[in-house]
Amino acid sequence: MSITPVLQITGLTGGYSLNKPVLHDIALQVQPGEMVGLIGLNGAGKSTTMKHILGLMSPHKGEIRVNDKTRLSDPEGYHGALSFVPESPLLYEEMTVREHVEFTARAYGVNRSDYESRSIQLAKLFRMEDKMDTLSSHLSKGMKQKVMIMCAFVARPALYVIDEPFLGLDPLGIRSLLDFMMDLKKSGASILLSSHILSTIENYCDRFIVLHQGKVVASGTLEEMTAAAGQPGQSLEQLFYELVQGGQ
Numbered sequence: 001m002s003i004t005p006v007l008q009i010t011g012l013t014g015g016y017s018l019n020k021p022v023l024h025d026i027a028l029q030v031q032p033g034e035m036v037g038l039i040g041l042n043g044a045g046k047s048t049t050m051k052h053i054l055g056l057m058s059p060h061k062g063e064i065r066v067n068d069k070t071r072l073s074d075p076e077g078y079h080g081a082l083s084f085v086p087e088s089p090l091l092y093e094e095m096t097v098r099e100h101v102e103f104t105a106r107a108y109g110v111n112r113s114d115y116e117s118r119s120i121q122l123a124k125l126f127r128m129e130d131k132m133d134t135l136s137s138h139l140s141k142g143m144k145q146k147v148m149i150m151c152a153f154v155a156r157p158a159l160y161v162i163d164e165p166f167l168g169l170d171p172l173g174i175r176s177l178l179d180f181m182m183d184l185k186k187s188g189a190s191i192l193l194s195s196h197i198l199s200t201i202e203n204y205c206d207r208f209i210v211l212h213q214g215k216v217v218a219s220g221t222l223e224e225m226t227a228a229a230g231q232p233g234q235s236l237e238q239l240f241y242e243l244v245q246g247g248q
């Protein structure tokens with residue numbers, strides 16, 4: 001019996017205007033318990049792909065399924081099954097860290113005791129315990145990013161969509177985030193992660209999808225991709241460089 005992917009994108013063409021698509025016939029899957037790295041140069045289409053998954057943009061063509069549901073067939077089931085960490089923090093200046101996390105937990109229907117235990121765990125993990133009652137406007141850049149991460153992780157959806165989360169995080173924050181994502185994965189969650197820090201994600205992601213100029217130019221495990229390129233043993237960074245430099 002085949003397993004239903006948590007995220008299945010088929011034939012996605014999309015972008016900001018109908019006559020100038022940014023994404024061209026994208027196909028990708030994320031299986032339960034899998035962490036997939038979405039990599040590409042600036043402007044390759046990573047964030048645009050994520051905006052389509054989140055339903056902030058509608059495909060020109062193609063289909064996106066989360067837990068086998070589409071946004072149109074089951075909007076609640078679709079949106080309730082995913083949470084998002086954006087590239088830049090988007091916070092309410094007048095709300096404290098605790099209020100952000102609590103508000104998000106309520107929106108996802110997390111019960112009180114789970115909210116309490118998870119928020120204590122996340123505050124400790126990201127060293128934010130003494131900032132829980134601080135207004136978001138009084139936080140440093142990296143702390144704001146940590147609030148976005150804590151909000152995404154207070155819920156336990158099937159799929160986390162995480163756009164370049166390491167920017168602004170200190171080395172301890174990066175390690176905490178990676179360790180936490182590994183724990184989530186072990187518990188069966190799926191993660192689609194975009195990042196430019198290839199040397200870091202190389203050791204954490206199960207598979208990679210290389211986007212270049214809005215197209216998938218390679219995908220698979222590092223071993224599969226390096227074998228396909230005839231370069232076994234290459235690092236992700238070396239392979240990526242060779243895959244994209246020809247198209248510049």
Ligand SMILES: Nc1ncnc2c1ncn2[C@@H]1O[C@H](COP(=O)(O)OP(=O)(O)OP(=O)(O)O)[C@@H](O)[C@H]1O
Pocket residue numbers: 016022040041042043044045046047048049
């Ligand atoms: N709001 C927008 N309106 C019009 N075009 C946009 C908009 N946002 C992005 N684009 C264009 O879409 C293309 C893909 O951009 P996207 O933000 O998806 O790239 P990315 O891979 O996430 O890059 P980065 O690594 O810099 O975050 C680029 O050509 C960009 O100029």
